[in-house]
Amino acid sequence: MVEQVPLPPPPPQWVLDLDSKPIRKSKPASIPDPPGYVAGGTGNTKRTKQTQQQQRTPPTAEETNQLKLKKAWELALAPAKQLPMNGIMMYMSGNSLQIFSIMMVFMLFKGPIQGLMNVNQVFSRFEAEGIQSQMLGIKLVYVLMQLLALGLGVWKVNGMGLLPTARSDWLAWETERLPLERAIPAFR
Template sequence: MNVMNKWKLDLTSGGAKIATRGFDQSMNPPGYTPNFVAAQQVEQGGRNDQQQQHLLNKRAWDMALGPVKALPMNMLMMYMAGNTISIFPIMMVAMMVWRPIKALMSVNAAFKPLETENGTSLIVHKLIFLLGNMGAIALAVYKIHTMGLLPTHASDWLDFVPPAERLQYILSSDVYI
């Protein structure tokens, strides 16, 4: 009997099955166990729920930490924009204020899919999300202040009050010897 004729692929029964023709199980290929697939599915059933819960928790933390992770990039962008009053820095500051305010208005909507899938409340995640967006707004307000657009003196509000005068001027020059 030819060894190659002992194994055939049976495609007539709806699935690819290996049909054996009357020989003992010692001729199975190395590593072949007939009940391995069923045992593997039963074993992974409990682990799959844990993996799903872990992925949902990780996704919630990624969403919560998103604004905090964006702060260093926003700081770099604000530094690169400069302190001059022109259209580019003003547009950047306006977007820096508008995006976090928009995110603050839709916190529940952003976390709603995660809450329905997770089945638990994500209060801590939402608080960190809020703090990150508040940090972005604080960074934008600081940038507005350094540009001189934030009204901080009485002369900014009242026409008859003279503007504040500087008490000290510093002139420096680099001297190379």
Template structure:
């Protein structure tokens, strides 16, 4: 058999008969690495390092912080909405109409769903402080609504001039005439 195997290249022989021992390469641990703990050690350390439960005052503080974040979120969207309004132009196109529709729909729905929006922040300790947060939320949504009204006016869809109301104006009655009426 050695006569047959000697005609094959060494890599073919190595593929057919893998080496009996693998060379063991040991690398040093990188700086800052700590060896992993055994399962028992991990369970014991996790019990010791369990986080203590926050007090009700801490929870109220966290709830108020999150409520304020929700309240000012519509104001954070205003610059992007304003850029979108500028980019769509003042002509009547489907994109500009859709953007204006969204500017009107979002604040109105936000005002209608204000109780549902802040229901998760309601607690006995936060009930009185949430009134100011809700007012700010409504005001920031009113800014978005104002941006929509500005855009509709820029598009020329708001009746702001006298000529927009000519259909409802009565005909003038003259108290004097320079020429007799028969001549007219």
């Protein structure tokens, strides 16, 4: 008598689904192909590159100038976007003389001073013949934003008590005022 070996069970449906190719769904005719897409191609064919070169026209000088102005305005207003964050950080660091608050104030002064010294270098890539007069206004706004950041640093230094604002800070013979009373809170 020959012994029959039982057949293994058939594979589950998910295994069969993984082995089979997906069914292509037909694309609705109302949706156009994206620019540069070639159906059935890999995207690296000569025909694709030729059609992209034929379809793309170089921008005119006016379009280039408008784009340069837009990017220059974004760059000029960038320091203003940092002001709220820097203000909150300066407020939260407190007014005591600690290494953390001193380093924060140093960095607050360093950025705007470097920005003011490099105004022409920052905007040199946006210079063009047709927009020189408009670039002057953009540079002026950039300088104003850097001065606002410096003003924030001065506010912080004043809050820390490092600005000489009393007469005794300037005159050697003037003594510091001594308070007549001191209030010390007590907790019960």
